Amino acid sequence: MLDTSARLLRLLSLLQAHREWTGSALAERLGVTPRTVRRDVDRLRELGYPVNASPGTGGGYQLGAGAELPPLLLDDDEAVAVAIGLRTAAGNGVEGIGEASVRALAKLEQVLPARLRRRVSALNAFTVPMLRGPGRATVDPSVLAELAALCRDGERLRFAYRDHAGASTRRTVEPHRLVCTERRWYLVAWDLERAAWRTFRADRIEPRPPHGPRFTPRPPPAEDLAAYVSEGVSHRGYAARAVVRLRLPAEEAARTIAPSDGVLEPLDAHSCLLRTGAVSLDVLVIHLMLLGCEFEVVEPVELTARIRAARDLLGRAVGPQDGADSPPVEKG
Secondary structure, three states: OOOHHHHHHHHHHHHHHOOOEOHHHHHHHHOOOHHHHHHHHHHHHHOOOOEEEOOOOOOOEEEOOOOOOOOOOOOHHHHHHHHHHHHHHHHOOEOOHHHHHHHHHHHHHHHOOHHHHHHHHHHHHOOOOOOOOOOOOOEOHHHHHHHHHHHHHOEOEEEEEEOOOOOEEEEEEEEEEEEEOOOOEEEEEEEOOOOEEEEEEHHHEEEOOOOOOEOOOOOOOOOOHHHHHHHHHHHHOOOEEEEEEEOOOHHHHOOOOOOOOOEEEEEEOOEEEEEEEEOOHHHHHHHHHOOOOOEEEEEOHHHHHHHHHHHHHHHHHHOOOOOOOOOOOOOO
């Protein structure tokens, strides 16, 4: 027997499918008693869905005004959560998602009961999303849908891929999963030509159909794909890599260090390790200074030398401290 929530969803779907149902017909379809159907109808009414009942042997149940309602069983908190999710989606790096989220919010308001509609409408009217600035990479939602379908169906993907310098290569891969961060989307896939797992930025992928044939999925490169991608885009894929000890808890460090900027590993209540990378050691020095916290280099030793050189350069730039190198004043 279906649990209560699933049964309510099924009941609402049945009421939407036909204009009128008898109580016995609904009971038979749901596998419950007519008394349970009456209780479930009362529950739908409590949730704000207009279910009308006509008395007598020829009577039954039907949706009243608003009969085009989709089968959404949302309580107040769930409705607000959906609205917040749609608003947040406006800045998640998917091209056109901001406009789509506004349309979805408008549809959500139309189908929700009145008491929920007021709360969601207020959130819609008085929330301003912080959109991405110019030049930020976005990915076409149709490309995401295509990649997700190939992952689901286990079909090979052929595409052109642009690297950070703009050079394009042709790739054939076995797509496994999409991984998203607060900034970008990535595809984890087995590269057939290189015989290795690779991570590709979705906004640099240009599918080149036809795709296929189907393949048998391989064991993934890691159980935690989010951590795997984080390490790849923040550490493993760079020519200059470093491990530093930050003198602050991992939870506090995670507030300012995104997964795409480095991998954090807790050490104790007061410190953590950061594994990160950059195109050069000099860029790494700048990256570490911008963290704004005390740290010590674990590896490589060459990074320590670059930090000393930067310290000396900055010291010469600001000059001597007040009175540090001025000649002594004789007392007479």
